[in-house]
Amino acid sequence: MEKISETDLILNADGSIYHLNLLPEDIADTVITVGDPDRVGEVSKHFDTIELKKGKREFITHTGTLSGKRITVLSTGIGTDNIDIVFNELDALVNIDLKTRMVNSQLRSLNIIRIGTSGAVQADIPVDSLLVSEGAFGLDALMHYYMQDMMDEEKLLLTAFISALPPYGLKPYFAPAGGRLLAKLAHDLPQGITITAPGFYAPQGRQVRAQSLTPGLMESIQQFNYAGKRITNLEMETAGIYGLAASLGHQAVSFNVILANRANHVFSKDPSGVMEKYIGEILQRIVSA
Numbered sequence: 010m011e012k013i014s015e016t017d018l019i020l021n022a023d024g025s026i027y028h029l030n031l032l033p034e035d036i037a038d039t040v041i042t043v044g045d046p047d048r049v050g051e052v053s054k055h056f057d058t059i060e061l062k063k064g065k066r067e068f069i070t071h072t073g074t075l076s077g078k079r080i081t082v083l084s085t086g087i088g089t090d091n092i093d094i095v096f097n098e099l100d101a102l103v104n105i106d107l108k109t110r111m112v113n114s115q116l117r118s119l120n121i122i123r124i125g126t127s128g129a130v131q132a133d134i135p136v137d138s139l140l141v142s143e144g145a146f147g148l149d150a151l152m153h154y155y156m157q158d159m160m161d162e163e164k165l166l167l168t169a170f171i172s173a174l175p176p177y178g179l180k181p182y183f184a185p186a187g188g189r190l191l192a193k194l195a196h197d198l199p200q201g202i203t204i205t206a207p208g209f210y211a212p213q214g215r216q217v218r219a220q221s222l223t224p225g226l227m228e229s230i231q232q233f234n235y236a237g238k239r240i241t242n243l244e245m246e247t248a249g250i251y252g253l254a255a256s257l258g259h260q261a262v263s264f265n266v267i268l269a270n271r272a273n274h275v276f277s278k279d280p281s282g283v284m285e286k287y288i289g290e291i292l293q294r295i296v297s298a
């Protein structure tokens with residue numbers, strides 16, 4: 010195996026990884042990712058102990074324990090371009106010897122849990138509810154740059170989705186949740202297929218002032234149904250998280266706190282209170298799993 014070069018894997022002067030500013034010992038095997046850097050403290054305030062607080066740019070990390078379980082919570086910022094950085098650097102922290110720049114002979118698998126906000130696309134999914142992504146279609150480009158293994162049924166689902174889209178030249182990919190982690194943490198919760206969009210406004214069917222070039226995209230997403238599977242919600246990270254986690258051998262599950270219902274044009278009256286409630290519930294699921 011070859012040594013990874015100084016420009017492929019960049020380290021800071023103290024040996025920490027370039028963007029996350031973390032050392033291998035700084036992270037737990039259970040990692041919670043959130044988009045909003047301010048949400049990191051909203052999660053870690055529930056911990057019994059906090060051993061570490063570090064950050065750089067939008068990537069804020071706290072590591073501590075809850076009921077004896079060591080947990081890291083880390084903010085990714087918005088979008089799958091940031092997921093590329095966070096997942097490659099998290100993986101390097103656990104699977105590459107940063108001193109020799111060689112891949113470890115024993116690979117570690119992290120349990121990665123996203124707690125994010127999202128908009129529902131179906132009228133029957135209530136605002137302020139919690140939904141788990143069983144899989145995600147990425148309308149962003151991230152996973153077109155990585156090798157991805159797909160099961161036959163996933164290929165069929167993706168083909169059906171591609172043929173259901175209007176002819177706008179979009180190139181979706183599909184990635185499933187980490188099955189073992191989903192079964193442990195969320196088997197009893199409502200599940201659905203998530204769309205990961207490369208933006209918040211026109212890419213999620215919003216019309217403000219800039220004119221959309223993709224009219225009808227939301228309707229085709231809402232109407233998509235393949236073998237009883239439908240698309241439930243929109244956000245901006247899950248497909249990249251699922252795709253890269255699978256490529257790197259980690260388990261990932263994405264919890265979506267539904268703040269908007271796009272079919273009914275309703276937005277949550279208490280976004281932070283609802284997030285607070287679900288952070289507590291998801292942490293309980295993690296420590297009791």
Ligand SMILES: O=P(O)(O)O[C@H]1O[C@H](CO)[C@@H](O)[C@H]1O
Nearest residue numbers: 044045087125126244245246
């Ligand atoms: O609340 P977070 O985790 O940031 O997630 C959602 O909210 C952001 C957009 O407002 C996007 O990152 C989207 O995925």
Ligand SMILES: O=c1cc[nH]c(=O)[nH]1
Nearest residue numbers: 126127128244245269
């Ligand atoms: O509608 C929404 C709400 C939260 N986050 C998104 O990306 N979309």
